[in-house]
Amino acid sequence: MKTQTAKLLDGKALAAKIQQELSAAISELQPKIGRPPGLAVLMVGDNPASTAYVRNKEKACAKVGIASFGKHFPAETTQRELEEVITTLNHDERVDGILVQLPLPNHLDAVSLLHQIDPDKDADGLHPVNLGRLVRGETGLRSCTPAGVMRLLEEYEIPFQGKQALVVGRSILVGKPMALMLLEADATVTIAHSRSHNLKTIAQNADILIAAVGRPGLISADMVKPGAVVVDVGMNRVTDSSGNSRLVGDVDLESTAAVAGFITPVPGGVGPMTVAILLQNTFASYSRTVSK
Numbered sequence: 055m056k057t058q059t060a061k062l063l064d065g066k067a068l069a070a071k072i073q074q075e076l077s078a079a080i081s082e083l084q085p086k087i088g089r090p091p092g093l094a095v096l097m098v099g100d101n102p103a104s105t106a107y108v109r110n111k112e113k114a115c116a117k118v119g120i121a122s123f124g125k126h127f128p129a130e131t132t133q134r135e136l137e138e139v140i141t142t143l144n145h146d147e148r149v150d151g152i153l154v155q156l157p158l159p160n161h162l163d164a165v166s167l168l169h170q171i172d173p174d175k176d177a178d179g180l181h182p183v184n185l186g187r188l189v190r191g192e193t194g195l196r197s198c199t200p201a202g203v204m205r206l207l208e209e210y211e212i213p214f215q216g217k218q219a220l221v222v223g224r225s226i227l228v229g230k231p232m233a234l235m236l237l238e239a240d241a242t243v244t245i246a247h248s249r250s251h252n253l254k255t256i257a258q259n260a261d262i263l264i265a266a267v268g269r270p271g272l273i274s275a276d277m278v279k280p281g282a283v284v285v286d287v288g289m290n291r292v293t294d295s296s297g298n299s300r301l302v303g304d305v306d307l308e309s310t311a312a313v314a315g316f317i318t319p320v321p322g323g324v325g326p327m328t329v330a331i332l333l334q335n336t337f338a339s340y341s342r343t344v345s346k
Contacts, residue, residue, distance in 0.1 A: 060314040069326035080119040091340035092121045092148045097155040099129035144172040151177030151336035177335045195335045200232035202327030214239035222246045223266035265304035275309035284314040
């Protein structure tokens with residue numbers, strides 16, 4: 055049996071460090087601004103996973119001193135009602151960040167709601183204006199998960215310049231912004247997806263491999279270049295024959311850890327970093343109010 059040689063990229067520990075730094079920065083800035091930072095998380099319906107995510111976000115807010123203006127709406131809430139709430143929050147000076155928790159019930163148009171959010175309060179970094187700023191290399195709020203991945207790799211002093219980076223997944227949430235951030239850091243970037251031919255061959259050339267497709271165990275040890283950096287963005291709940299469920303990523307951690315140089319665990323890798331960057335984005339919007 056192969057033994058683990060890869061070093062774990064500990065997102066949980068780094069997220070705790072970021073939260074401590076934010077807490078100190080908020081304590082210093084709050085007397086000047088006269089209020090704490092504010093984050094509004096909007097959730098519609100009773101999706102169990104979303105409920106857990108929102109609870110985690112609100113706990114993290116409380117830990118660093120960010121006020122929560124979260125709202126929980128019944129599943130039958132209309133598009134117009136939500137748009138009116140977002141417009142109110144856009145004009146509410148106590149609120150620095152707004153986030154619509156996905157997925158939404160089928161009758162709602164998530165893209166249209168996202169467009170309603172003031173780009174400077176777009177805590178998720180997904181508004182077209184902020185994605186445009188990323189493409190152009192301009193300052194702006196960045197998509198939380200890929201920004202969290204970059205911060206984690208920087209913490210462990212992973213070099214990007216000239217490295218072959220592969221992003222498996224092309225979603226607007228992770229894959230596309232992830233590729234742009236790696237490109238901005240001078241990596242040579244390839245994007246693969248469900249219709250890519252010879253994924254194994256493509257993956258074997260990657261110095262940095264980011265898996266973000268939502269398919270358990272898609273990346274196996276024989277697809278990983280020895281010594282590569284493997285980042286697992288996947289969060290998949292699987293149930294075994296006994297009916298016990300657990301969280302796994304897109305990477306077969308056990309076998310791949312014997313080949314890779316660095317690897318993220320699931321859970322405890324990218325997930326905590328996503329929340330840390332959400333808080334950081336909210337603080338970035340908050341701190342801009344000093345110069346207004």
